[in-house]
Amino acid sequence: MSQQLPIAEGLFTWPAKQPALLASRCNSCGIASFPVAESCMACSGQDVSVEALPTRGILWTWTVQQFMPKAPYHSGETAETFRPYGVGYLELPGGVRVEGRLTESDPQKLRIGMEMEVVFDTWRTEPNGDEIIGFFFKPVA
Amino acid sequence: MDVAIIGIGIHPFGRTPARTGLQQGAVAARLALKDAGVEWRDIEFAFGGSASAGNADALGNELGLTGIPFINVANGCATGGSSLMSAYNAIKSGAHDIGLVAGFDKHDRGAFNADPAAWGLGQWYGELGLMMTTQFFAMKIQRYMHDYGISESTLAKVAEKAFINGALNPNAWRRQPVAAEEIANSTMVSNPLTKYMFCSPSEGGVALVLCRADKAKAYCAKPVYLKSAVLKSRRYGSFEVFAPSQALQQVDGPTVDASRAAFEMAGVGPGDIDVAQLQDTESGAEIMHMAENGFCEHGEQEQLIQSGATHIGGSLPINTDGGCLANGEPIGASGLRQVYENVLQLRGDAGDHQVPGNPRLGYTHVYGAPGISAVTILQR
Numbered sequence: 001m002s003q004q005l006p007i008a009e010g011l012f013t014w015p016a017k018q019p020a021l022l023a024s025r026c027n028s029c030g031i032a033s034f035p036v037a038e039s040c041m042a043c044s045g046q047d048v049s050v051e052a053l054p055t056r057g058i059l060w061t062w063t064v065q066q067f068m069p070k071a072p073y074h075s076g077e078t079a080e081t082f083r084p085y086g087v088g089y090l091e092l093p094g095g096v097r098v099e100g101r102l103t104e105s106d107p108q109k110l111r112i113g114m115e116m117e118v119v120f121d122t123w124r125t126e127p128n129g130d131e132i133i134g135f136f137f138k139p140v141a
Numbered sequence: 142m143d144v145a146i147i148g149i150g151i152h153p154f155g156r157t158p159a160r161t162g163l164q165q166g167a168v169a170a171r172l173a174l175k176d177a178g179v180e181w182r183d184i185e186f187a188f189g190g191s192a193s194a195g196n197a198d199a200l201g202n203e204l205g206l207t208g209i210p211f212i213n214v215a216n217g218c219a220t221g222g223s224s225l226m227s228a229y230n231a232i233k234s235g236a237h238d239i240g241l242v243a244g245f246d247k248h249d250r251g252a253f254n255a256d257p258a259a260w261g262l263g264q265w266y267g268e269l270g271l272m273m274t275t276q277f278f279a280m281k282i283q284r285y286m287h288d289y290g291i292s293e294s295t296l297a298k299v300a301e302k303a304f305i306n307g308a309l310n311p312n313a314w315r316r317q318p319v320a321a322e323e324i325a326n327s328t329m330v331s332n333p334l335t336k337y338m339f340c341s342p343s344e345g346g347v348a349l350v351l352c353r354a355d356k357a358k359a360y361c362a363k364p365v366y367l368k369s370a371v372l373k374s375r376r377y378g379s380f381e382v383f384a385p386s387q388a389l390q391q392v393d394g395p396t397v398d399a400s401r402a403a404f405e406m407a408g409v410g411p412g413d414i415d416v417a418q419l420q421d422t423e424s425g426a427e428i429m430h431m432a433e434n435g436f437c438e439h440g441e442q443e444q445l446i447q448s449g450a451t452h453i454g455g456s457l458p459i460n461t462d463g464g465c466l467a468n469g470e471p472i473g474a475s476g477l478r479q480v481y482e483n484v485l486q487l488r489g490d491a492g493d494h495q496v497p498g499n500p501r502l503g504y505t506h507v508y509g510a511p512g513i514s515a516v517t518i519l520q521r
Binding site: 007008011023031033034035041042043060061062063064065066067069070071072073074075085087088089091095096097098099100101107112123134 | 252264272384
């Protein structure tokens with residue numbers, strides 16, 4: 001039977017009713033980092049806790065990737081089926097700015113400062129039917 | 142002990158199917174030795190690097206096996222700058238009198254594709270299509286334009302100037318001027334940057350011969366002195382390439398740090414510089430690097446570039462050999478190309494792309510993944 005698998009273990013809570021990205025927070029200096037790291041790159045501290053990041057934030061910057069990247073890009077697309085995609089950093093209050101794909105790829109509909117939410121959806125389907133789940137940033141209607 | 146550059150050599154940039162990257166490095170090395178009037182056997186040490194064309198130490202197979210310490214350097218886009226800094230320190234420390242620095246490369250067509258594991262990142266980052274240097278530069282300039290009022294027209298003007306300068310440089314790859322309008326209307330690659338606003342991976346080689354300053358005149362009528370050679374890596378909080386997350390509070394990047402240290406070491410300021418080569422892997426980078434290196438305030442680029450100040454005849458000539466935009470980027474050779482160009486400029490030997498007014502001080506800057514910068518200041 002096919003399953004829904006996260007693209008990487010420990011990147012976000014999965015399976016979960018309301019999944020969220022996971023960050024490490026330094027217990028010495030309070031800095032958060034995504035993905036979870038075993039030490040703090042701000043102060044070198046090794047005492048860190050894992051926490052769920054907020055699921056809504058503000059778009060800090062963005063671009064649209066217009067050509068298909070070479071490997072390790074792994075989307076199941078071909079040169080013929082590739083569609084440009086938005087990329088941006090989402091500022092999650094109290095956390096960090098996280099880089100991710102946007103569900104919107106029309107430059108006319110993207111602007112710095114717009115509100116977005118983190119969503120989790122199928123990224124690609126493996127030959128055995130397993131769905132690989134990724135995270136995306138979606139404009140809040 | 143001060144350090145002088147007494148010989149320079151370059152293999153033309155672009156595509157040379159008949160030569161390997163290593164052979165292009167050997168061509169450059171032989172030219173640098175000839176320019177300095179020395180033989181390979183006179184060289185006491187060497188530093189060199191390439192990202193995709195093999196170990197620089199294999200130059201020994203081309204030039205001769207003389208037993209010297211030859212150290213391979215691998216530091217991304219700052220490979221050339223790192224080699225040069227290492228050679229500078231080897232002479233400054235008194236360990237050696239004369240040495241060679243070489244950089245060469247030969248890349249496949251198309252954008253670079255990096256392996257996430259090599260950068261300490263999970264495979265997911267590459268799989269999702271986030272590990273693209275092009276995206277980073279696009280997102281950095283996008284935010285910068287928002288914050289400091291830089292126009293899309295200015296992005297096009299930077300590339301237009303690069304191709305004008307490239308047309309004047311016989312060693313450049315892109316030697317045809319392209320009008321700003323055509324640049325702005327070319328295929329969008331990563332908004333707001335179009336095809337002609339990005340440099341492409343390419344091929345080429347550069348070599349330099351360095352020696353103790355007090356012996357320079359024995360070799361060279363017009364030695365150029367290396368007043369500073371600085372390499373810095375990112376501090377926490379700077380906005381860098383290949384970063385799945387970044388801090389909420391931004392701090393100055395490695396370019397600002399390297400620039401300040403280089404000016405301090407040389408005892409001069411940005412206003413003293415007569416010609417500058419600033420990393421322009423895309424046109425937004427040149428704009429941001431003008432301010433990060435201290436040549437103007439954030440936002441002043443709009444007026445400076447629109448008024449032509451950064452052209453060869455302007456008040457601050459930038460990327461007088463066409464930069465990365467007109468030369469492409471052979472990673473190992475790119476930073477040394479900038480130094481080669483400044484030596485030409487300070488000797489007064491730059492021909493059609495010579496900056497008028499007998500320039501005295503030249504500045505070079507490279508930026509590379511995952512957040513490193515190398516700066517040199519040269520003086521004739």
